[in-house]
Every structure is written in structure tokens, then in C-alpha cells.
Amino acid sequence: MNVMTLKNIRKTYHMGKIDVHALKDISFEVEKGDFTVIVGPSGSGKSTLLQILGGLDRPTAGDVIIEKENISHMKDQDLAIVRNKKIGFVFQKFNLLSNMSALENVALPMVYAGVSLSERKEKARELLELVGLGDRVTHKPNELSGGQQQRVAIARALANDPTFLLADEPTGNLDTQSGIDILNVFHKLNSMGKTLVIVTHDQEMVNEGNKVVKIRDGLIEEVN
Amino acid sequence: MEILRETIRSLLSNKLRTFLSMLGIIIGITSVIAVISLGQGTTQNLTESVSSLGSNVLIITPGKTTIRSGSSSSSNSLNVEDANNIKNSAPSVKSTAPVLQQGFLLKNEDLNINSTLLASNNDIVSILNLELSDGRFYNTEDFEEKRNVMVIGFEIANELYPNENPIGKNISVMQNISNTLTRKVNFEIIGVMKETGSKLLYNIDTTVLIPFSTGDARLFQSNGEVAQILASAKSQEMSKPAQIEIDTLLYNKFGSESFNIMSQDAILEVIGNVTGIMSFILVAIAAISLVVGGIGIMNIMLVSVSERTKEIGIKMAIGASRKRILFEFMFESIAITFIAGIIGIIFGILLSNGIASLAKEYNLSALISFQSILSSFGISVAVGLFFGIYPANKASKLSPIEALRYE
Numbered sequence A: 001m002n003v004m005t006l007k008n009i010r011k012t013y014h015m016g017k018i019d020v021h022a023l024k025d026i027s028f029e030v031e032k033g034d035f036t037v038i039v040g041p042s043g044s045g046k047s048t049l050l051q052i053l054g055g056l057d058r059p060t061a062g063d064v065i066i067e068k069e070n071i072s073h074m075k076d077q078d079l080a081i082v083r084n085k086k087i088g089f090v091f092q093k094f095n096l097l098s099n100m101s102a103l104e105n106v107a108l109p110m111v112y113a114g115v116s117l118s119e120r121k122e123k124a125r126e127l128l129e130l131v132g133l134g135d136r137v138t139h140k141p142n143e144l145s146g147g148q149q150q151r152v153a154i155a156r157a158l159a160n161d162p163t164f165l166l167a168d169e170p171t172g173n174l175d176t177q178s179g180i181d182i183l184n185v186f187h188k189l190n191s192m193g194k195t196l197v198i199v200t201h202d203q204e205m206v207n208e209g210n211k212v213v214k215i216r217d218g219l220i221e222e223v224n
Numbered sequence B: 001m002e003i004l005r006e007t008i009r010s011l012l013s014n015k016l017r018t019f020l021s022m023l024g025i026i027i028g029i030t031s032v033i034a035v036i037s038l039g040q041g042t043t044q045n046l047t048e049s050v051s052s053l054g055s056n057v058l059i060i061t062p063g064k065t066t067i068r069s070g071s072s073s074s075s076n077s078l079n080v081e082d083a084n085n086i087k088n089s090a091p092s093v094k095s096t097a098p099v100l101q102q103g104f105l106l107k108n109e110d111l112n113i114n115s116t117l118l119a120s121n122n123d124i125v126s127i128l129n130l131e132l133s134d135g136r137f138y139n140t141e142d143f144e145e146k147r148n149v150m151v152i153g154f155e156i157a158n159e160l161y162p163n164e165n166p167i168g169k170n171i172s173v174m175q176n177i178s179n180t181l182t183r184k185v186n187f188e189i190i191g192v193m194k195e196t197g198s199k200l201l202y203n204i205d206t207t208v209l210i211p212f213s214t215g216d217a218r219l220f221q222s223n224g225e226v227a228q229i230l231a232s233a234k235s236q237e238m239s240k241p242a243q244i245e246i247d248t249l250l251y252n253k254f255g256s257e258s259f260n261i262m263s264q265d266a267i268l269e270v271i272g273n274v275t276g277i278m279s280f281i282l283v284a285i286a287a288i289s290l291v292v293g294g295i296g297i298m299n300i301m302l303v304s305v306s307e308r309t310k311e312i313g314i315k316m317a318i319g320a321s322r323k324r325i326l327f328e329f330m331f332e333s334i335a336i337t338f339i340a341g342i343i344g345i346i347f348g349i350l351l352s353n354g355i356a357s358l359a360k361e362y363n364l365s366a367l368i369s370f371q372s373i374l375s376s377f378g379i380s381v382a383v384g385l386f387f388g389i390y391p392a393n394k395a396s397k398l399s400p401i402e403a404l405r406y407e
Helices: A046-053 A075-083 A102-112 A117-130 A146-155 A177-193 A201-209 B004-012 B015-051 B080-089 B123-127 B140-144 B154-159 B213-221 B239-256 B264-307 B308-315 B323-360 B369-397 B402-403
Strands: A002-014 A018-031 A037-039 A062-064 A087-090 A164-168 A196-199 A211-216 A217-223 B057-062 B093-108 B111-120 B132-135 B149-152 B168-178 B182-193 B207-211 B229-233 B259-263
Touching: A018 A046, A018 A062, A037 A046, A037 A201, A037 B149, A037 B213, A046 A164, A062 B213, A075 A087, A075 A102, A075 B308, A075 B323, A087 B149, A087 B369, A102 A117, A102 A146, A117 A146, A146 A164, A146 A177, A146 B207, A164 A177, A164 B140, A177 A201, A177 B140, A196 B259, A201 A217, A201 B207, A201 B402, B004 B015, B004 B323, B015 B264, B057 B239, B080 B093, B080 B182, B080 B229, B080 B239, B093 B123, B093 B154, B093 B239, B093 B323, B111 B213, B123 B229, B123 B239, B149 B154, B149 B264, B229 B239, B239 B259, B259 B264, B264 B323, B308 B323, B308 B402, B323 B369
Parallel strands: A037 A196, A037 A211, A087 A164, A164 A196, B111 B207, B149 B182
Antiparallel strands: A002 A018, A002 A062, A211 A217, B057 B229, B057 B259, B093 B111, B093 B168, B093 B229, B132 B182, B149 B207, B168 B182
């Protein structure tokens, strides 16, 4: 089942008088349960693609269709709902809120989705257990290791049962062992049927993907 | 609900800054409450002392020339005849009392006290609503024979006759003839008035009354000229016609408007105007500190927005709408001013009561009305709203991509 389609995505930035074509013509599809890995050297347009996939930015031309819904011309407020419910963002630098506990961080997307307090707590606890942090719920981010923080972030990304998980260099800030832990978590999620889209340099990760999208100079070089 | 918890968390995470940003509003609301309650309390005090006269009382004074006792009669001075004339010819007027008035030192052996001496007729009793606790008022005989009899106020009785009944006792009025010469005029006390407090221009408790004829002959030598005439209309409704009738009578006599007729309403209006203007000016000054406080909050909120840019980016990325971010910051600034408002109201109540008890002798008193508390709440929330909008709007307009990139 197709859960996401990119059709002829172009993105052009206007830097003064010069137009920078970050993405020239990107098209690919993601099926449910896919473990998609997007790779490419820096400057290839990876970050731009990630922002468009994540609903943080709109393409200059082309369509982004998530579960039959075209999000490429959506209004800000609708896009926020898409980010909240359809996309689970995992950042390279974890991006947890420092003044909240692990549990509260995981529950935050559910706050925006209007889930009740008791339901939020229950679901957040389940998710933390799923990523192996059932005993760390009350810890603040600065009381957790990098790997643990990233697992909290993954739990947070899963909060509203998104269409797919979108990760940006999820192991980029971690030591090897923590990176392997994260990879194992992704494996576990994928085997549970979760759809993953991961942008990475990590060769380990590339080998894991059932679909690899290579990008260079704003174009798809290869899909396999 | 969650937004409230987040606000509290955010305010508590930087307590000193929160407190400092509240300070301006606290000071502003404190002064607004203090000014309003002192203003209202004092106005009420004055109003009560004026109203205690009854709204049918009129005060007639010569307008353009001042009258001194002993001066020869001029065309526009008031005299006893005018008082009688008004009483007899103005159908709406019930009674009139010509009044001679001067401050005198009173003596009983070694004890003495300053007082206001009023020489008038019997009508003053009904006009000023005076009541006796003991003895009697002067009668027609006292009046006709110019007897040296006196009715004294409550405080005078207390001060000069602390352990005895003053009725029938002697009391001396000390009249300064010149710098070196003081004349002593003895009176017999025939009545003591109940504790009354202030009535319009007089503090009845430190006032003494003597028959007009006696005062004219023994103390004032005014040949019937008076400083003022008090009149009362037959009813409250007849106060206005009475005023017109008196005006017509005196105008016919003088041929000019060289006299004033003041009614209670007119006095209340003047008091209301004066205290209203005073309150307005003071509240306006207090409002400046609210504006300054509001700008302070705006400043803090702007700093907070730029400090939390990353946080805003994260929240947006995981699904917080712009509206949600706007509300979070609006809530925070309103919470600051709301709490500051509560503290300010408490301080304001304490301050106004403190000032009122320190300055009792100036007739200051504090009246904390529900209205002023409610409006202070309203003002503080409005300040939070007004000065919070710009920073909150700025936060909500951030681009999520750039906010996420912010370190």
C-alpha cells in the first residue's frame, strides 16, 4: 500500500538575484512497511528534501501526497496538523524540551492532538517501554545519555501513530554502541509494520534499508 | 489546561525574571488601588458630612464684598432683616437663620479649648438638625433679653467639664480686643449637644451656639449685619423653587448678583468635581507606571521569545500550530500581569488603609470597592494582553525551519 508519493518535486531558493535549485526533479514512492533510506553527499539537497517530506516547507513545484492527501499547497494550520498526526520527526540532535521529563516530552504531540491527560500518560509510558526506557519516564533530558535521549525522541515521534517516521541523521550525534541501539529500535519498529524514512550517512543504516534513494545535485541518482 | 501547566512551568523556571517583570505592574496596580480607594473614601466622607444637613438647606452669602464684623452696612451686605424677609416672603422657604460666626477661645477656670461660636436664632436648630443630650436650647426670652446663655458641643463639654455636668455652669469667651487686651465675656451653659461630627462647614462637636441678639450686642457689634444666612426649604422638592425665590428677593434688593446661594447639591457637585479631577490626575499618573510595567513585560517576553526560538521550532515541528504558540506566549504575559495584579491589589489595600490611618486628621479614609478591585484586575489582564500580543505574534510567525536551526 502506497503511503507517500513525491511527484516531480522542485525547490528553488532565491538568494538575491541568483536562483539556487536545491531540488530539480525528485519523484519516488514509499510503501507501507518500507524502510527507506535517503543518502547523498552534503549539498545534494537532502536537507531540503527532508524539510519538504516533514511538512516544514513547501515545494516550488510538484506534489507531496501523504495517504492520498496533497500537502504541497496546504495552509500553515493544516500543515501543522499533518506534522502532528502523520509525520513522526526524529532529529539528529534529539531536540527534546529540556524542562520536561521524558514522559512529558513523549506526550507533547498528543497535547497538540487534543488527547486527554490520562490517555496521554498511558500511551507515553507504553511508548517509552517500547524503546526500552520504561524505567526513565521521570528523567529530564539532561539526566539521560545521548542514546537514551534519541530513544525518547523516537517514542515522541510515535506518539500519534504517524503514517511514517522521518529521521534526520538519527545516529549522527551518537557513539557506535548507541547508534547500534537506535538501529535495533528502528528494526523493531519496522518489524512491527512501521514505515521508516531515514536520511543518513551511516553505512550500517544504508545496508538495513529495503529501499535506498541516492540523491546528488538535487536529482535522484539511483533507487534500489 | 496543559497550556496553563506549561505557563506555570515556564514562569517558575526563571523566578527572578518573572518577579522583576511583575514589579512594574505590582507598583502600578498598588498605586491605582490606593489612589482610587483613598479618593472614594474621602469623597464619601465629605459627601456624608454635606448630606447630613439634608438636601433642603441653602446657604446664602454676600458675594462680591467681604463683610467684617463692625463695618458699616453697605448696599450688598446681608442682615437680619434679609433673613426675616426671606422667611416671610418666600413661600417655599420654611425657616431662615442669620449666622454670625467667629472662632473663640473658651475657658472654664484653668481649662480652655478653641471653638467656633455661632450666634443665630432658634431656626438653626431645625436647619442643622441639632440634637441635645442635656439641657435646652435658648428660647424667645433669652433672645429678647439678650441673655448670656450658651449651648455647647459634645467635645467642649468633655474638655472643659470632664467630671461634672456643665448645665448651669459658667463658661468664658475670651475675645481679643487688641494684641494686648483680652476681654472676657461670661455665659451660662443651658444645653449640651449630642456627639454629631461634621455637618457641612461646621464641626458641631467643637461649636457653641448663642442667641443672635446676644452675639450681636456682646461680641460682634455688627448692627444686624451677618456673614451668612442659612435657609431651609419646606421639602427637598421645594429646594429649587426656594432658591429661585431667594434669588429674586435679593436681586430686587441689591439690583445685582452680589450674593451666592449654595445648595447642598451645588456643594456636592463642587466636591465631586474636585475629587473627580484629583482622582483622575492621580490615576493617570499611576497609569504611567502601568504602561512602563507593560513595556517591561513586552521587553521580557521578547527576550523570552528569542531565547526559546529553538523550543518554538521543535514544538512546531511536532505539530504545534501557530495559534498554539501564540496562545502559549499570550498566556504567559497575561499570567504575569494577572498574578502581579493580585499582589498589587493586596498591596494597594494595605497601602491605602495605612495612609488613611496615618492621615485620619485630614479627613482621609480608604474605601475599597468591589468595582476598583474588579477594574484593577481588568486593567492588569488588559496590560498583559496588550503588551503580550506583539512578542507572542512574533513567536508564532517564526519559520519552523529557521527556528529549528537556531542554537
